[in-house]
Amino acid sequence: MPIRDVTADGGTLKIEPLRNFPIVGDLVVNMGSLYAHMEQVGHRAVLPLSEEPSEPGVKPVAKAVEDDYIRLSDCIECGLCISACPISTTTATYLGPAVLAGAQQHGLDGDPNLLALVDCADGMWRCHQVFECTAVCPSNVEPGLKIMQLRQAAMRQRIRRLFGSRK
Secondary structure (H helix, E strand, C coil): CCCCCCCHHHHHCCCCCCCCCCECCCCCCCCCHHHHHHHHHHHHHHHHHHHCCCCCCCCCCCHHHHHHHHHCCCCCCCHHHHCCHHHHHCCCCCCCHHHHHHHHHHCCCCHHHHHHHHHHCCCHHCCCCCCCCHHHHHCCCCCCHHHHHHHHHHHHHHHHHHHHCCC
16 A cells, blocks of 8 residues: 555554564564574574575575475565564563464474474463454465464364374
């Protein structure tokens, strides 16, 4: 949406840093916790700093290597979902919508430690289903829906364990 449409008829546009992240300066926030949590649930940064090439320029990547960098479909890791989330505002230890959506996409079956990470007080159960995260997502990832799907998957895992089934 063009700025002139938002500020038409004397409207005001307020620009401020993302909420729920430590402010580094002016509009800059430290999003390191988001990226660290994303790696915890099995989603690597598109290019971790440790693997950044020393020479500038774009290098072709082999298909096998490219598959290691697939993240949430269309997620641009902007942090807007965390900034809009009322739970992230009140609970600094909450994993947040992007991380939980990443865990849902990664799947609980692939990593036994993943269920323990997200199935806790500051994980998927902390979400109060306000869906502000979904409302602000510029990529239509629908993190709120993915959190609800993650809960369903966790409950299926619990039932399987209760009845001793592996599938």
